[in-house]
Amino acid sequence: MYTFDYHLHSKFSADSEMTMDELCQTAVDKGLDEIAITDHHDIDYKDNTIEFLLDKNKYLKEIEKCQQRYKGDLVIKKGVEIGLQSHILKECNNYLDQDFDFIIGSFHTAEKKDLYNGDFFKNYSQWEAYIQYLKSVLEVVRNYDNYSVIGHLDIIRRYGDFNTQPDLMENNKAAELIREILKIIIRKDKGLEVNTSGYRIDAKNPLPSFEILKLYYKLGGKILTIGSDSHTPDKVTNKFNYTKSKLKEIGFKELTTFAKMKPVFHKI
Ligand SMILES: [Zn+2]
Ligand SMILES: [Zn+2]
Numbered sequence: 001m002y003t004f005d006y007h008l009h010s011k012f013s014a015d016s017e018m019t020m021d022e023l024c025q026t027a028v029d030k031g032l033d034e035i036a037i038t039d040h041h042d043i044d045y046k047d048n049t050i051e052f053l054l055d056k057n058k059y060l061k062e063i064e065k066c067q068q069r070y071k072g073d074l075v076i077k078k079g080v081e082i083g084l085q086s087h088i089l090k091e092c093n094n095y096l097d098q099d100f101d102f103i104i105g106s107f108h109t110a111e112k113k114d115l116y117n118g119d120f121f122k123n124y125s126q127w128e129a130y131i132q133y134l135k136s137v138l139e140v141v142r143n144y145d146n147y148s149v150i151g152h153l154d155i156i157r158r159y160g161d162f163n164t165q166p167d168l169m170e171n172n173k174a175a176e177l178i179r180e181i182l183k184i185i186i187r188k189d190k191g192l193e194v195n196t197s198g199y200r201i202d203a204k205n206p207l208p209s210f211e212i213l214k215l216y217y218k219l220g221g222k223i224l225t226i227g228s229d230s231h232t233p234d235k236v237t238n239k240f241n242y243t244k245s246k247l248k249e250i251g252f253k254e255l256t257t258f259a260k261m262k263p264v265f266h267k268i
Contacts, residue, residue: 002266004034004257005237006079007104007151007195007227012039012059014050016231024066026233027074034075034257036102037063038227042083043091046114054080060099077101077258081151083108086136089144096146102258104193104227105147107155110136121160127171130156134168134177141184148258149191149225152198152207153181165201169211182216191223191256191263192216194247196239197230206243214250223256223263244268 009016010023018026020037027035039059042052060078067076079102082092096103110133113120121129133156141150157165168174185192198207208216216224226243230236244255247268254265 002034003032003237004036004226004255004266005032005228005230005240006036006102006225006257007038007081007193007229008035008236009039009081009229009231010037012054012062013231014040014052018231018233020062020066021069022233023230023236024070024074024076026236028070030237032074032237034077036077036079036227036258037066038079038081038102038104040081040083041095042108043088043095044085045083046109046112046119047117052083056095056099079104081106082147084140084144084147085109085112086139086143087112089140092144093146101260102225103147103261104149104151105140105144106151107133107137107140110156115156115159118159118161126160126162127174129160130168130171131173131177134174134181138177138181138184141181141188141190145188145190147190148261148263149193149223150181150185151193152195152229153178153192154208154212157207158198158201167205167209167211169209169215178212179215179219182212182219182221186216186219186221189223191225192221193225193227194243196226196228196243197235199239206239210246210250213247217250217252222254224252224254225256225258
């Protein structure tokens with residue numbers, strides 16, 4: 001079986017300590033056939049205490065070096081995780097140009113406020129916040145196409161100071177928005193990622209939850225990547241076997257890698 005991890009952060013991301021070489025060596029040691037390195041580029045990120053901007057030329061050169069070094073042992077793709085917000089879509093498009101094999105479109109902010117530091121949640125109840133978040137995702141997927149998959153779609157569950165992290169499908173309005181988002185993604189031949197860092201907040205579910213993934217399958221969604229979102233070596237391929245068996249139960253038969261933005265399908 002062809003194996004890959006499609007969401008990995010090296011030291012080019014402010015929140016990772018792994019060198020690219022260390023990351024590639026870890027992938028080889030874990031027996032992977034392919035990886036996409038997907039460091040952060042968040043334009044107009046709303047927390048001033050940290051910066052997630054990527055020096056594209058330097059970054060791509062370093063990936064090319066690794067591609068040479070690991071030739072025959074590991075396929076390494078030029079990926080990026082771009083932070084999407086409705087007011088910067090043009091800048092995102094310009095930055096990305098045609099330079100990547102694979103682009104994760106992620107939401108780390110909503111309504112120009114940061115999710116991680118809690119700013120976004122200040123004036124909302126829990127479900128209000130979740131619904132407003134989904135509305136801003138919907139606005140972006142309607143208006144923007146330069147990405148391969150949407151990253152950790154229900155990441156909002158991870159943040160905010162709440163006692164519980166309910167599945168977004170439990171609320172009718174939220175479920176309706178998710179259905180709308182998924183339909184657009186499918187219609188535009190885009191995909192979803194299954195992000196296994198999700199088990200940190202919910203022992204039974206990745207991001208997005210299996211309930212959302214079931215709906216994606218039912219609506220005809222086929223493009224699906226799997227990624228650990230690792231910032232340290234120990235997390236690479238975290239819980240992939242469990243996740244893959246659950247995906248097969250839902251009905252998915254293939255997972256996707258990308259080459260120059262084109263999906264390539266592999267049997268699970
Ligand atoms: Zn992310
Ligand atoms: Zn990430």
